[in-house]
Amino acid sequence: MRNEPEMIIHLIGRLREKANRFITAELERRSMGGLKPVHGDVLFALFKYGNLSMKQIAEIVDRKKSTVTTLVEKIIKAGYAEKNIDDNDNRFFIISLTDKGRGLKDDLIDISDKMIKKVYKDMPTEERVQLVSSLAKLNDNW
Amino acid sequence: MRNEPEMIIHLIGRLREKANRFITAELERRSMGGLKPVHGDVLFALFKYGNLSMKQIAEIVDRKKSTVTTLVEKIIKAGYAEKNIDDNDNRFFIISLTDKGRGLKDDLIDISDKMIKKVYKDMPTEERVQLVSSLAKLNDNW
């Protein structure tokens, strides 16, 4: 019963939940309390791509525009980012990291590394690769 | 980049999101609007195990007690279940399906089947089994 293919949605839900709780706890531990995994995703996106518009952030973290409004508001209030109007096109906002925001990078990378260790534990590399490859296929097929 | 083991959390998050949207849409289509996947989980649990206490439901669907209070309230308001005090131990409530609730069973099974077809598409059976087995392992290791 446990390993039947029908269980996949259930398993994915549980894993995602555990990952979420783990990351939330780590953020708490590093006095970034108040921030949730999704805020980490936004910061990660800013590390990776530099300045971004609200819409771009929404696409990258896969949330609705209205959600991103709240999210970015919180990140700004915490002093990790700032928001400026694009001079060329006044419909856009440009979100960018502050120095304080850039200072989080090492912590976030560390959390991510710990997370990976935690989730895979002693699973051999080939199995990891196979697993991710299968998951990627499911995502593409949709 | 896409298939590196580090992507697993990201992939799982996306899959879960897509599954959620699919199920929500199916519930809507069958005029069970207002109900969300998690309500389906509760109903499934009741089909499978019969009567359950609030706490048992919380464990099965992996939500906090306070969340289950709201969830069950909604299901009862929709007429799918009812709530009675356990005569032996007055701390417990016994949640049970109504006739209307039992009538949902075929629909929910149908949605589940469709979901499985949708998520796996043409993935060969061996790969499905391997995938689920690996996911189950990750869940256990946690």
Added chain:
DNA sequence: CTATAATAGTCCGACATCGGACTAAGGGGG
């Protein structure tokens, strides 16, 4: 048997999330 601990559940405040309505700005055709 009474005081304390454990257990089931609710209530409350906070917040992430969504959909949809709305505003503001830009682009294109006549």
Added chain:
DNA sequence: CCCCCTTAGTCCGATGTCGGACTATTATAG
């Protein structure tokens, strides 16, 4: 150059979710 469509973003109400405080009931220890 003006009207209309598109696009970026916000606002609002609803709701799922959580943690923690609280109540009520039952179990247990002395």
